Amino acid sequence: MIARLPRAVRWATMLGIMLLSASAALGTQQPIEVRVSVAERQTAYRRMTYGARLRPRQTVNQRAPQSGLVDQITVQPGQVVARGDLLMSLRRNVPTDSFRPVPVQSFHDGVIASIAVYEGQEVRDGDTLLTIADTSSLTAELLVSDKDIDAIRVGAPVTAVDSQRDRTFSGRVTRSALIPDYATGLFSVEVSVNPGPGAFVGQFLRFSFRTDEISAILVAREHLEYRGGRYHLFVVENGRAVLRPVTLGAEYDSRVVIRDGLHEGERYVISAVRRLQDGASVTVRE
Template identity: 30%
Template sequence: MRIILVALMMLGAALPSRAQQTPPPDAIPVGTVRAEQKAISQNIEFVGRVEAPERVDVRARVKGYLEDVLFKEGDMIKAGAPLYRIESDTFEAEVKQAEGALQRSNAGYDLAVIQLRRAEELLSKNAGTVVARDQARALADQAKGAVTSDEANLSTAKINLGYTVISSPIDGRIGRTNVTVGNVVGPDSGVLTTIVSQDPMYVVFPVSQRELLKNAASENKADPRDISVRILFSDGVTYDQVGRINFIDVSVERTTDTVTARAVMPNPKGQLTDGQLVRVLLGTDKPETRIVVPQAALIADQGGVYVFIVEDGKAVMRRVKVGGESGPGSIIDEGLSGGEQVIVEGLQSVRPGAQVRATPASNALSGM
């Protein structure tokens, strides 16, 4: 009997303590998640354009009738592939004419050399005169000059004949043709077609001076070569390749106070198109440990942004400084140290100092 009495006394002593830990019946039910410390790579977003590293406007270098278009619009082509053929009969005739002129000048030079030798022999035997020798030498020099001139004319004629077949100077994708067979083309005809290289591609985007200064002043200053570059298409899909910054301009654009940066982006499947508008995401390969909370926990007023946390069964307001986004969560730079129970459900009824009954939030809000 004495043992039962002692047990009842101990149970009575424990009841007041348990009653103190249980929230009062009128406590506000809330859902909470813990402020987590995560290793994340924070991204900065810009708007950029895709540019081909090599872009060639194909033009005719000689004038003539266009005989053939030797490519299919939009195809990939190799350097040296023939694109257009211009009627070549006239240019072949010019080559033959230049060859004939060169033959005549070579024959004239050979004769002048023979005559110079005879004049020198006669002079050595006192049978000729110095004047005759000098005249023969001058004629030989003139004949040599004629040979040089005709050789140059023949080279020019052959070069022009070669220009009747217009070939691709680079590997890349070719655009549509601006001329068709039967038209007269020449140096004044404008661009016949355009070729752009495909892999890799450049992504060019402006970076504000504020971001550059912020990076320069940061303790974790990032080397541009360590910054990974990802891009998002206009439909929100993330490109599956990662690029690297390879160039930052040496001057600031005065009208926008930005510096042009350029990244090299692999394009093995040809998904990137020259001139395409994309969203550029920059992030470092060295993740930093940051505190992350669901975006649903953030409340804004005239004083800034704050969250409610649970301490001793009560709602406590904490002012925070948001440092960006990480997926569905927000990065907190100031105001939380990690591990706090942050309220994400039932916020419409919560007031500072209110008694709350905390339970884990639903997956829709707690998942980050």
């Protein structure tokens, strides 16, 4: 009967039948099972790392309280001392002197960095006897390249790690040079480290800084769809997967900032049991 109709009518009739068949097929198709993630703001940052050794913030010279001879030295370089500890003793350089030796006690907590005298040596009042490294505050000098120096701010927190001994310390940037060492092209950055248990002078640490820290909606790059020359996400709306174009921002490791096209609280597809098409009926697997 269709064959007897005019050609234009035949084509319109056949097209209508095809559309009805496709619509019926879609109506009976089972929803595609998907897993989703909820868009939310996250904190992201980059990390840069430099290595350096710990050193004391200052060294203090312990001086002779009087003239005389070094009677006995009771410490050695590298030894840890506390305020009030006996370092050495002095006696008067008088053959008939019957006075007891004068004790020389530490004025600071720290480590014996060097000893400038020997037993039996004559010293004068005020001469340097030894040097103590003040370990109540430890620092490190980092040599930073010109590509990183602009990201470092005085007061910024720093994490310092000794991977060999599985130790982690906290600290802050206390100084950042404005001009480089012209011989090396590197900038000097001083970091102050909180001297917790396990920290010692000469210890090699890796210092990490957070840079370019942001708060934004981020998604894993693997969840993006590249179609028609643009990036998209499948967003679940009213039981259907809607292919929505998105505008990308900076990339942080495997995640990328979504500048536009996805809003907080919306659900986007992260996996599906089969390939999705725009508008496909979906069911969310919890």
